[in-house]
Every structure is written in C-alpha cells, then in structure tokens.
Amino acid sequence: MTDLIINLAPTGMIPTQAMNPAVPVTPEEIIADCCRCADLGAAILHVHARDEDGRPTHSREVYGRIIGGIRDRHPDVIICASLSGRDVQELEKRADPLFLEGDLKPDMGSLTLSSLNFTATASVNAPDIIKGLAGIMKDRGIRPELEAFDTGMLNYAGYLIDKGILDPGGYVNLLLGNIASAQLEPAHFAALKSALPHGALWAVGGLGRSQLRANMLGILYADGVRIGLEDDLWLDDARTRPASNPAMVERIVEQAELFGRKPADPVQVREQLGLER
Amino acid sequence: MTDLIINLAPTGMIPTQAMNPAVPVTPEEIIADCCRCADLGAAILHVHARDEDGRPTHSREVYGRIIGGIRDRHPDVIICASLSGRDVQELEKRADPLFLEGDLKPDMGSLTLSSLNFTATASVNAPDIIKGLAGIMKDRGIRPELEAFDTGMLNYAGYLIDKGILDPGGYVNLLLGNIASAQLEPAHFAALKSALPHGALWAVGGLGRSQLRANMLGILYADGVRIGLEDDLWLDDARTRPASNPAMVERIVEQAELFGRKPADPVQVREQLGLER
Numbered sequence: 369m370t371d372l373i374i375n376l377a378p379t380g381m382i383p384t385q386a387m388n389p390a391v392p393v394t395p396e397e398i399i400a401d402c403c404r405c406a407d408l409g410a411a412i413l414h415v416h417a418r419d420e421d422g423r424p425t426h427s428r429e430v431y432g433r434i435i436g437g438i439r440d441r442h443p444d445v446i447i448c449a450s451l452s453g454r455d456v457q458e459l460e461k462r463a464d465p466l467f468l469e470g471d472l473k474p475d476m477g478s479l480t481l482s483s484l485n486f487t488a489t490a491s492v493n494a495p496d497i498i499k500g501l502a503g504i505m506k507d508r509g510i511r512p513e514l515e516a517f518d519t520g521m522l523n524y525a526g527y528l529i530d531k532g533i534l535d536p537g538g539y540v541n542l543l544l545g546n547i548a549s550a551q552l553e554p555a556h557f558a559a560l561k562s563a564l565p566h567g568a569l570w571a572v573g574g575l576g577r578s579q580l581r582a583n584m585l586g587i588l589y590a591d592g593v594r595i596g597l598e599d600d601l602w603l604d605d606a607r608t609r610p611a612s613n614p615a616m617v618e619r620i621v622e623q624a625e626l627f628g629r630k631p632a633d634p635v636q637v638r639e640q641l642g643l644e645r
Numbered sequence: 646m647t648d649l650i651i652n653l654a655p656t657g658m659i660p661t662q663a664m665n666p667a668v669p670v671t672p673e674e675i676i677a678d679c680c681r682c683a684d685l686g687a688a689i690l691h692v693h694a695r696d697e698d699g700r701p702t703h704s705r706e707v708y709g710r711i712i713g714g715i716r717d718r719h720p721d722v723i724i725c726a727s728l729s730g731r732d733v734q735e736l737e738k739r740a741d742p743l744f745l746e747g748d749l750k751p752d753m754g755s756l757t758l759s760s761l762n763f764t765a766t767a768s769v770n771a772p773d774i775i776k777g778l779a780g781i782m783k784d785r786g787i788r789p790e791l792e793a794f795d796t797g798m799l800n801y802a803g804y805l806i807d808k809g810i811l812d813p814g815g816y817v818n819l820l821l822g823n824i825a826s827a828q829l830e831p832a833h834f835a836a837l838k839s840a841l842p843h844g845a846l847w848a849v850g851g852l853g854r855s856q857l858r859a860n861m862l863g864i865l866y867a868d869g870v871r872i873g874l875e876d877d878l879w880l881d882d883a884r885t886r887p888a889s890n891p892a893m894v895e896r897i898v899e900q901a902e903l904f905g906r907k908p909a910d911p912v913q914v915r916e917q918l919g920l921e922r
Binding site for chain 2: 481482483484485486487489490491493494495496498517518519521523524546547549551555558559561563
C-alpha cells in the first residue's frame with residue numbers, strides 16, 4: 369500500500385471556540401495546532417485565516433504570519449491557503465494570499481470547482497473566478513488543491529485541464545456529505561471516482577458525521593484523507609466527545625497503520641506533486 | 646412498459662432566433678409551438694416567458710397570456726412556469742407567475758435544487774429561495790417540477806421532503822451534460838438514479854449534444870423525457886440540421902414507439918401527479 373497523505377483542515381470559516389474550545393483561531397493557535405499535527409503525520413495543511421475578531425479573512429498579511437510561523441518549525445510540510453468564496457466574491461480579495469513572496473508563499477491554494485449550496489447559504493464560485501484563481505496560481509507556481517463536492521465539479525476539472533487552464537494530474541479533495549452534494553452512498557462514490565482527472569492524487573473528506581466514514585474510504589481507496597475541525601467538531605456520532613485536530617489525526621494514523629498504511633512524508637508528497645521547497 | 650411522459654422545454658432563457666429561427670419567443674409563437682407539440686404527444690410544457698425585446702421575464706402578465714392561450718386549445722396539457730434564477734435573485738420576482746389565478750394559474754413551477762455553474766455563469770439558488778418557492782407552491786396547490794443536475798440536488802430534495810417542505814413523490818427532471826454537472830457516464834447516472842426521491846416520477850434530459858442520448862436513457866429507464874430547443878438547437882451531432890420543437894418531439898415519439906412505449910396522455914399524468922384541472 370502507498371503511504372497515506374493526511375491533509376489537515378484545522379479551522380475553516382464556520383467553527384468557533386464557543387462550538388469547540390479546541391478550534392485554533394489566532395495565528396499563534398493555528399501555528400501550534402498545525403505543527404503538532406505535522407509532528408503526528410499531516411503532510412498538507414489547509415489553512416483558513418481569521419482576523420482579530422475571529423472572522424474569516426483573506427488578508428495576505430495574516431496568511432503570511434501563519435505560513436512563516438509554521439515553516440520556522442516545519443520547513444517541509446505543504447501549506448495550502450484557502451481561497452474560499454463563502455463570504456467574498458471579488459477575485460483580487462480571494463487571491464490575496466497567492467501574492468505572498470519567498471518563504472511566505474503558499475505551496476497550494478484551494479480551488480472549489482463550481483457554485484454550490486451549503487445548509488443555509490450559497491457558495492458562489494462563478495466560472496470566471498475559478499479560471500482567474502487558476503490562472504494566478506499557474507503564473508505564480510502555486511498548485512491548486514481542487515475541492516470537489518459532486519461529480520460535475522470533477523467534470524469541470526477535466527474541462528479546465530483540456531483547456532490548459534489547469535495542469536494535468538494535480539491533487540483533489542473529494543468532500544462528501546454536504547446537504548446539497550454527493551453523499552457516502554457507494555453509487556455516489558463510484559461516480560466521483562470514475563470522474564477523477566487522470567493521474568490526480570486524491571483524498572477523501574466528509575462534513576459532520578460523514579468525516580470519519582469518508583476518511584475510511586480514503587484509507588481504503590484513495591491517496592489520502594482530509595481531516596480536521598473545519599469539517600467536524602466531534603469524535604463520535606452521538607456528539608458527546610469534542611474533537612481536537614491532534615486527536616483526529618492520531619486516530620486516523622492508528623486506523624491507517626492497522627490497515628497497513630503509514631502517513632506520507634511531506635518530502636515525498638512534494639515529489640509526487642512536483643512542489644519545490 | 647408504462648407510457649412515456651414527454652416534457653417539452655421549447656424556449657429557455659438563452660436561445661434566440663438568430664441561433665435557430667425555430668425558437669419560439671413571443672407569446673403567440675410559444676403558444677403555437679406548445680400546441681403543436683401537445684398534438685404530437687407532449688404532456689408537460691415547461692414554459693419560459695420573454696419580454697417584448699426577447700429577454701427573459703418573470704412577469705405574471707406574460708405568463709398569463711401564454712398559459713391562457715395554450716389552455717384555450719389544450720385544456721388538459723400540464724403547464725409548468727419556469728422560476729429560473731439565472732438572472733434574478735429576489736424571491737418575489739421569481740415567484741411572480743405563481744400568483745396567477747383561476748384558468749391562468751400554472752400547474753407546476755420549476756425548482757432547481759441548488760446553486761450551480763453553467764459554462765459562463767453561476768446560477769444561484771440559495772437555500773432560502775428554494776424553500777421560499779417551495780412554500781409558495783405548496784400554499785397555492787402548485788406542484789414543483791424538481792430540476793436536478795447532480796446527485797447532491799437529489800439529496801437536497803430528500804432533505805426537503807423529510808422536513809415537510811416538499812411533498813413526497815412528485816416529479817423530477819434529471820438534466821445531464823452541463824459542464825459542471827453530472828454527465829451521461831453510467832456511473833453518474835447510477836448515482837442519480839440511486840438518489841431519486843422515493844415514489845417520484847422522473848424524466849431525463851440533456852444539454853447540447855447530451856439531449857438525445859439522455860432522452861434514450863429516459864425511454865429505457867425513466868417515466869419520461871425532457872426535450873426541446875431550450876437544451877439543444879440541433880438534430881445532429883455535427884450541427885448541420887437545425888432542430889425545431891415539433892421535429893424533436895416527433896423523433897422521440899417514433900423512438901419510444903419502436904421501443905414499445907407510447908406518449909403519456911396529460912389526463913393520465915395529471916392523475917399520477919394528483920393535479921386537478
């Protein structure tokens with residue numbers, strides 16, 4: 369079995385410390401949690417920044433502090449800046465972290481491949497925004513972390529590859545269990561797997577109670593898992609045991625090892641993705 | 646084999662007579678095309694209205710003229726008003742045709758079950774808009790025509806049924822082949838079929854070159870097909886033979902009959918859907 373790529377999503381845009389005190393929100397908290405999880409086996413860190421009031425921000429300055437702080441201790445771990453469109457539409461704002469320079473430049477930027485609905489909101493990622501973010505990343509040598517919630521988003525990835533807007537291969541997170549997206553159903557998973565871009569590395573994550581189940585599919589079938597408090601705040605279905613990022617990573621590492629897979633080393637994942645340090 | 650429900654989408658929001666002179670645009674053209682296709686076997690008419698400049702409109706007055714004109718000649722055919730969100734976000738505007746009264750009230754209203762991207766634009770259908778349209782239709786005894794482009798939209802239909810916002814059963818159009826949605830791939834189709842609401846009548850349509858192929862899946866597997874110039878302007882893949890709505894309906898009726906299915910009568914579909922005249 370190949371080594372398992374563990375992609376940590378520690379913060380997201382929605383979780384607060386009122387929901388779970390272990391959610392890292394300040395740059396210092398995010399740095400500490402990311403470094404702890406890198407020690408435990410995370411190879412990719414999917415970072416969302418927050419401003420001083422705990423609200424999501426696209427500020428390159430805040431992203432720079434987080435990225436610099438992590439790299440001081442973990443120079444090899446792969447860092448992905450979220451370019452999420454849940455609250456911001458303008459391309460320039462969403463792309464801001466991509467313009468960091470030198471040691472503060474992110475290795476990857478997240479790229480959600482269509483508009484979609486969550487439980488209470490629409491997340492709008494219009495085609496020109498997707499192409500704009502992909503173009504900036506290509507210009508700056510930053511790899512997209514493709515985020516796919518349903519089969520159509522993978523079809524769109526194939527279209528962007530055909531058009532030369534995305535490079536072939538690359539890296540995809542499949543995210544299961546959102547209310548208006550693909551579920552854990554085997555037929556849905558088969559459809560998603562059939563639609564993956566040729567040669568892409570792929571990981572499986574899930575929202576809420578789907579996270580652990582999706583991660584099991586990742587161990588079974590995929591190159592990796594996406595895991596963390598961004599997607600689920602609990603260790604158990606009954607929601608009696610609040611999770612933390614290190615506790616989630618420790619459990620998935622144990623499960624993977626019992627199955628015969630060990631966590632992938634970031635240096636090896638850099639080689640697989642053609643990412644230089 | 647059960648009779649095949651033919652759902653005609655004659656106009657849409659994008660096609661113009663510059664693209665294909667057979668696109669019906671004025672109320673008189675739409676009425677004439679719909680009546681001709683009802684004669685040929687269409688049981689449901691999915692009507693988009695246009696204003697005097699040929700631009701999409703949600704005006705109840707224009708919808709009323711079209712619905713009245715069709716019912717003068719075809720009192721039984723089922724008429725669905727498009728409530729599309731491609732260009733308009735406000736619930737009141739989108740819902741306007743639902744407030745027609747008496748003989749002008751539509752039987753159904755279209756309800757796209759999430760936000761999605763088309764080739765060049767995002768189509769935003771936020772959760773509160775979807776719930777709002779569903780609520781107005783329920784209050785007014787109008788049936789939703791559910792539009793699903795991918796597995797997640799069907800999952801959301803199930804959620805709305807569980808919450809009592811939609812009635813169980815109902816009617817679903819599966820629309821295949823949009824660039825950022827499910828494709829004709831068997832694995833995608835299997836996922837969609839597995840996610841259909843229990844007891845729903847369902848039809849299969851497709852965008853562009855996917856239309857005829859999707860309609861074949863409809864004849865093979867589903868209760869019906871969705872067909873018309875809204876989704877495809879051509880009779881052939883090479884795009885040498887411009888289509889018309891009657892030509893498309895005639896061909897699908899021939900194909901269905903060769904397979905052993907005849908067009909469903911609107912009176913019978915009304916019974917299946919619990920729609921009174």
